[in-house]
Amino acid sequence: MRRVAITGAGTINALGHDVPSTLEAMREGRCGIGPLDIRDIDRLSVQIGGQVRGYDESARFTRSQLALHDRFTQFALIAAEEAVDQSGLSFESELALRSGVILGNSGGGLSTIDDSYRAVYAEGKNRVHPFVVPRLMGNAAASAVSMAHGLRGPTFTAASACASSNHAMGLAFQMVRSGLADVMLAGGSEAMLCFGGLKAWEGLRVMSPDACRPFSATRNGMVQGEGAAVFVFEDWDRAQARGAEILAEVAGFGMSADAGDLVAPSVDGAERAMRGALADAGLDPDEVGYVNAHGTGTAANDRTECAAVAAAFGNHAGRLMVSSTKSMHGHAIGGTGAIELLACISALRDGVVPPTIGWEAPDPDCPLDVVPNAAREAKVAACLSNAFAFGGLNAVLALRAA
Amino acid sequence: MDTRERVIAIIAQQALLDPSDVREDMTLADLGIDSLGIVESVFAIEEAFDIRVPFNANAPETSDFDISSVGSIVQAVERLAAEQA
Numbered sequence: 001m002r003r004v005a006i007t008g009a010g011t012i013n014a015l016g017h018d019v020p021s022t023l024e025a026m027r028e029g030r031c032g033i034g035p036l037d038i039r040d041i042d043r044l045s046v047q048i049g050g051q052v053r054g055y056d057e058s059a060r061f062t063r064s065q066l067a068l069h070d071r072f073t074q075f076a077l078i079a080a081e082e083a084v085d086q087s088g089l090s091f092e093s094e095l096a097l098r099s100g101v102i103l104g105n106s107g108g109g110l111s112t113i114d115d116s117y118r119a120v121y122a123e124g125k126n127r128v129h130p131f132v133v134p135r136l137m138g139n140a141a142a143s144a145v146s147m148a149h150g151l152r153g154p155t156f157t158a159a160s161a162c163a164s165s166n167h168a169m170g171l172a173f174q175m176v177r178s179g180l181a182d183v184m185l186a187g188g189s190e191a192m193l194c195f196g197g198l199k200a201w202e203g204l205r206v207m208s209p210d211a212c213r214p215f216s217a218t219r220n221g222m223v224q225g226e227g228a229a230v231f232v233f234e235d236w237d238r239a240q241a242r243g244a245e246i247l248a249e250v251a252g253f254g255m256s257a258d259a260g261d262l263v264a265p266s267v268d269g270a271e272r273a274m275r276g277a278l279a280d281a282g283l284d285p286d287e288v289g290y291v292n293a294h295g296t297g298t299a300a301n302d303r304t305e306c307a308a309v310a311a312a313f314g315n316h317a318g319r320l321m322v323s324s325t326k327s328m329h330g331h332a333i334g335g336t337g338a339i340e341l342l343a344c345i346s347a348l349r350d351g352v353v354p355p356t357i358g359w360e361a362p363d364p365d366c367p368l369d370v371v372p373n374a375a376r377e378a379k380v381a382a383c384l385s386n387a388f389a390f391g392g393l394n395a396v397l398a399l400r401a402a
Numbered sequence: 403m404d405t406r407e408r409v410i411a412i413i414a415q416q417a418l419l420d421p422s423d424v425r426e427d428m429t430l431a432d433l434g435i436d437s438l439g440i441v442e443s444v445f446a447i448e449e450a451f452d453i454r455v456p457f458n459a460n461a462p463e464t465s466d467f468d469i470s471s472v473g474s475i476v477q478a479v480e481r482l483a484a485e486q487a
Binding site: 045203204205206207208209219220221262263264298299300 | 437438441444445454457458459460461464
């Protein structure tokens with residue numbers, strides 16, 4: 001089977017509008033979470049989030065593009081463009097036919113849905129914009145990216161809530177590895193920070209009113225974010241032959257289902273996904289230096305995830321660095337795994353392990369090195385990136401340094 | 403129905419029990435109500451009494467809404483209803 005290289009990366013999220021600014025923020029342990037600037041915020045009990053700020057959609061897209069692209073599609077297009085530019089690829093003739101796009105997403109064009117329902121229900125209007133359906137459909141972002149770059153191979157959206165991006169990237173990895181495709185754009189996008197999107201989350205009562213503090217004894221819930229990250233996954237030999245810079249190697253993928261509770265996580269399901277990724281990559285647990293945790297900052301996730309890491313890694317768990325960058329960019333739901341893969345690239349390529357910020361006090365249920373509050377310089381040969389979704393769906397990627 | 407009876411009716415419905423089988427000294431765990439059931443009960447209480455209940459499922463013990471027993475919930479709802487009337 002072929003090896004899979006990452007030859008491009010792009011993003012837009014609460015920490016930055018591109019990869020260099022995002023990695024710098026992660027290095028500095030900067031917090032992108034703050035007061036939300038959205039309509040009807042006064043009617044929400046949760047008023048903070050990892051919102052993309054300083055973003056002028058009309059500066060990035062034409063009027064006719066904006067008519068077709070919800071915010072989550074815009075984010076995906078911006079991230080994909082940066083990734084493709086970095087890879088140096090142009091998709092012509094044969095390569096276009098053997099290249100595709102798999103993006104994770106959970107909410108679809110939620111702002112479009114929110115605005116349109118408001119128009120017909122609250123404002124009493126009897127018509128909505130003619131492109132509401134193509135804007136809100138979950139595959140809108142993947143389709144727009146394939147069109148923007150002329151990718152004509154396998155293209156679709158993976159929807160598994162908070163694991164969507166990892167499932168998307170895992171499948172893209174398998175396609176390149178197996179030879180089904182030569183290049184895949186993979187990642188995810190989400191833009192749920194609108195009144196309806198947040199109102200729905202409020203109901204679960206798992207949101208923090210003040211900050212995301214994963215693994216800290218003082219944690220009190222998750223904070224929602226938004227954004228996208230997209231990567232170029234390429235056949236390793238092909239990338240090497242054309243002299244491309246390889247950011248990291250995607251080495252393995254593991255997934256599992258808890259088949260238990262719709263919202264409560266399971267140690268066993270998470271452990272099996274991590275073990276699966278290690279085995280698929282041919283990695284011994286002690287080769288792994290870093291785990292990018294799902295680390296939502298809820299009581300249940302963090303406790304369960306730490307137990308799963310301990311079970312999957314045994315004695316080596318105590319020597320691992322395990323951080324949650326959601327403390328900085330928030331939980332970008334279906335796009336979060338993709339944004340978090342940037343933290344893995346930081347560790348593998350730059351030797352900088354991004355921190356878990358907001359950490360205040362040790363929790364006996366989370367007895368791991370969570371890289372509290374400050375990034376750490378370390379040589380990391382391999383890492384895992386965890387995503388555990390509502391619905392009990394787990395997806396873990398394994399990466400090696402190039 | 404008074405506040406006590408209405409709260410007990412909501413909890414009984416969540417626990418799939420007859421209200422007469424719910425006593426004030428019982429805990430939600432005694433009644434087989436899990437964390438999702440608690441969140442649903444809090445929602446039902448908010449709707450029934452038109453109040454806002456300060457409850458974070460991550461940190462129930464630090465929320466300003468005592469769910470340690472059926473009786474404590476009744477008292478908390480009486481207090482909130484009076485405060486927010």
